Amino acid sequence: MNISGSVALITGANGGIGSIFVQELLKLDVSKIYACARDVSKLNQLVALDSHRVIPVELNVVNAEAVARVAKDCSDVSLLINNAGTSLNQGLIAAADLEAARLEMELNYFGVLSMCRAFAPVLKAQGGGAIVNILSLLGKINLPFSGSYSASKAAAFSMTQGIRAELMGQGTLVIGVMPGTVNTELAKDWPDPKVEPTEVVKDTLQAVIDGQEDVFPGEQAQQIASQLLTDPKGVEKYLGNFLPGLSLAGL
Numbered sequence: 001m002n003i004s005g006s007v008a009l010i011t012g013a014n015g016g017i018g019s020i021f022v023q024e025l026l027k028l029d030v031s032k033i034y035a036c037a038r039d040v041s042k043l044n045q046l047v048a049l050d051s052h053r054v055i056p057v058e059l060n061v062v063n064a065e066a067v068a069r070v071a072k073d074c075s076d077v078s079l080l081i082n083n084a085g086t087s088l089n090q091g092l093i094a095a096a097d098l099e100a101a102r103l104e105m106e107l108n109y110f111g112v113l114s115m116c117r118a119f120a121p122v123l124k125a126q127g128g129g130a131i132v133n134i135l136s137l138l139g140k141i142n143l144p145f146s147g148s149y150s151a152s153k154a155a156a157f158s159m160t161q162g163i164r165a166e167l168m169g170q171g172t173l174v175i176g177v178m179p180g181t182v183n184t185e186l187a188k189d190w191p192d193p194k195v196e197p198t199e200v201v202k203d204t205l206q207a208v209i210d211g212q213e214d215v216f217p218g219e220q221a222q223q224i225a226s227q228l229l230t231d232p233k234g235v236e237k238y239l240g241n242f243l244p245g246l247s248l249a250g251l
């Protein structure tokens with residue numbers, strides 16, 4: 001896909017990875033970026049970069065009515081980046097109740113699915129375009145320390161495959177991005193190694209240009225992804241040592 005001249009929409013644009021997406025897309029000469037956030041006042045610095053091209057949009061992706069309204073208002077989008085997400089770092093059994101698991105599924109799975117459904121006709125009208133879903137390596141292998149987050153990203157990974165097949169006929173490129181630990185607020189308490197958000201964003205935008213469907217940005221993600229091909233049970237057993245409430249040191 002040719003990013004130059006395209007119209008992009010990004011959810012969670014005020015976040016660690018989201019804000020870098022806006023900056024890098026501007027460098028690639030997009031004609032417009034709808035920068036979405038729950039609180040648009042958090043977008044002031046990004047809008048100040050280029051107020052003609054960065055359009056702030058209020059959007060909570062778990063609000064179905066808001067998603068439908070934004071899809072109607074932003075009918076010229078050709079590159080949809082589903083980036084908003086959260087991890088509450090809870091175990092599946094150790095958590096006090098289902099609250100964290102439901103919240104993560106609501107945002108990381110249903111929120112992304114709802115965006116893809118709302119924007120599929122928009123992308124079709126633009127000749128196909130692309131959807132980028134920011135998933136996680138933990139969607140490929142469960143880390144019990146944040147077991148319910150891993151499960152929500154696994155659901156989103158499967159959904160990304162299904163959407164790719166369903167939208168192939170209309171020419172929409174569907175990309176899944178599976179980083180390891182990224183240096184943002186979400187992973188502030190996690191140990192190194194961490195990949196910088198700039199590397200995640202650059203690898204992802206290159207994948208959009210090249211038409212590459214699966215992206216593993218950074219050394220940690222690439223290493224674990226290749227171990228998963230050769231020794232999936234070994235990786236499962238190793239990550240199984242990192243239980244809820246214990247330290248992640250040595251991960």
Ligand SMILES: NC(=O)c1ccc[n+]([C@@H]2O[C@H](COP(=O)([O-])OP(=O)(O)OC[C@H]3O[C@@H](n4cnc5c(N)ncnc54)[C@H](OP(=O)(O)O)[C@@H]3O)[C@@H](O)[C@H]2O)c1
Nearest residue numbers: 012015016017038060061083084085136181182184186187
């Ligand atoms: N950091 C990592 O290690 C890592 C690794 C793999 C994948 N990822 C994925 O990368 C994506 C971006 O995360 P990040 O690392 O950049 O974390 P971040 O800095 O915490 O950003 C998360 C963004 O999501 C937004 N958000 C949360 N709930 C939302 C909702 N209901 N509706 C709309 N926006 C909402 C946040 O907005 P508010 O400011 O309003 O909360 C924020 O803009 C997530 O999908 C995450 O799962 C991160």
